[in-house]
Amino acid sequence: GKGVTGMTTREEDFVEDLFITNTHAYMLFFTDKGKVYSVRVFEIPEGSRISKGKAIVNIIQMSPNEKITAAISIKSFEEEKESFLLMCTKQGLVKKTALEEYTDIRKSGIIGIKLNPGDTLIDVKHTDGKSEVVIATRKGMAIRFKETDIRPMGRATHGVRGIRLAKDDEVIGMEAVNSKDILLTATENGFGKRTEISxxxxxxxxxxxxxxIKTTERNGLVVGIxxxxxxxxxxxxxxxxxTIRLAVDDILVKGRNxxxxxxVRLEEQDKLSGVAHIVKEENENNNKE
Structure with missing residues (x-):
C-alpha cells in the first residue's frame, strides 16, 4: 500500500523518526553536534496525527545549526541508574556511558559525546551494557559485536572504533540486539529484508x-535498520x-546478502528516509485479552 500522511511537513522539511512514550517520562534529545538536552514529555505540546507539530527549538534551547538525530525515553533515572547510553557516529565510532551521568542536564544542554572534525552523532540506544551491537552502513555493510567490547567512558569523551568504513561509506544506523533477534534493513527505493541476527x-x-544487503540500482542505498x-x-x-504501518510478520525472513x-510502493520522486519501531500501548494489548 501507499500509506497515509503521518504529519504535515513544512517546506524543505521531512519526517525522519517516530517515537511512542508516556507523559511522565523524560525525553533526552541528542543532536548531530554531540549535545544532549532533557525535557519532560508533558512539556511537549500534544497534536493530532496530521498536525505540523511544534519546533523543537521552541521546547529546548538548541543552537540553530544543530539537528536532532536521536531521542531516548527515560521512565526514571533512579530506577534505571545501572543502565547505559550507547552512541554511534557517522564515521563509525561508538561510546558507552552510564545513564547516571546524564541526570543533571541544564536547559542549554550538555556535551553528550565529543566528535572528531566532520563527524556527527547518528544514533543512541539505552542498554543494560550486556547486549550485542549491530552497526549498518549506507553502502550495505554491517558488523555485529558484543557491547562488552566497549568499555564505559565518561560523558564528555570521544568514542572508539565500532566499524571500519570503506571509502565514501558512512554509518546509517545501530541496534542493540541479542542472538535471537531478527533485523530489518530498508533501502531508499522502498525495498528491504528481514534477517536473523545469527x-x-x-x-x-x-x-x-x-x-x-545488495545496494543495487533497484534497491538504492540503505536508509535504516x-x-x-x-x-x-x-x-x-x-x-x-x-508513512506506512508495517506488520513485520508479512515479510519473509531471508538470508543476509x-x-x-x-x-512500500513509492510515488515518483519520493524516497524512504527512515524506519521506526512501533511499541504497542498497554490499553491496546488489554483490549485483545
Missing part, C-alpha cells in the same frame, strides 16, 4: 563487517511525509 557472525569491534521480531510493527517514513522484497 546470520551476522559475531566479530571483534572495529572490523569491516560483512555484506548486509530496526529489530523486527515476530509480532512487531514498524513505520516506514518517506521524505515527503508519507540478498536484494530483499518491496516494502
Amino acid at each position: 546470520k551476522y557472525r559475531l566479530q571483534a569491534r572495529g572490523g569491516k563487517g560483512v555484506k548486509n 530496526k529489530k523486527a521480531n515476530p509480532g512487531d510493527e514498524l513505520m516506514l517514513i518517506t521524505i515527503r511525509g508519507m 540478498v536484494q530483499g522484497v518491496r516494502l
Whole structure:
C-alpha cells in the first residue's frame, strides 16, 4: 500500500523518526553536534496525527545549526541508574556511558559525546551494557559485536572504533540486539529484508563487517535498520511525509546478502528516509485479552 500522511511537513522539511512514550517520562534529545538536552514529555505540546507539530527549538534551547538525530525515553533515572547510553557516529565510532551521568542536564544542554572534525552523532540506544551491537552502513555493510567490547567512558569523551568504513561509506544506523533477534534493513527505493541476527557472525569491534544487503540500482542505498521480531510493527517514513504501518510478520525472513522484497510502493520522486519501531500501548494489548 501507499500509506497515509503521518504529519504535515513544512517546506524543505521531512519526517525522519517516530517515537511512542508516556507523559511522565523524560525525553533526552541528542543532536548531530554531540549535545544532549532533557525535557519532560508533558512539556511537549500534544497534536493530532496530521498536525505540523511544534519546533523543537521552541521546547529546548538548541543552537540553530544543530539537528536532532536521536531521542531516548527515560521512565526514571533512579530506577534505571545501572543502565547505559550507547552512541554511534557517522564515521563509525561508538561510546558507552552510564545513564547516571546524564541526570543533571541544564536547559542549554550538555556535551553528550565529543566528535572528531566532520563527524556527527547518528544514533543512541539505552542498554543494560550486556547486549550485542549491530552497526549498518549506507553502502550495505554491517558488523555485529558484543557491547562488552566497549568499555564505559565518561560523558564528555570521544568514542572508539565500532566499524571500519570503506571509502565514501558512512554509518546509517545501530541496534542493540541479542542472538535471537531478527533485523530489518530498508533501502531508499522502498525495498528491504528481514534477517536473523545469527546470520551476522559475531566479530571483534572495529572490523569491516560483512555484506548486509545488495545496494543495487533497484534497491538504492540503505536508509535504516530496526529489530523486527515476530509480532512487531514498524513505520516506514518517506521524505515527503508519507508513512506506512508495517506488520513485520508479512515479510519473509531471508538470508543476509540478498536484494530483499518491496516494502512500500513509492510515488515518483519520493524516497524512504527512515524506519521506526512501533511499541504497542498497554490499553491496546488489554483490549485483545
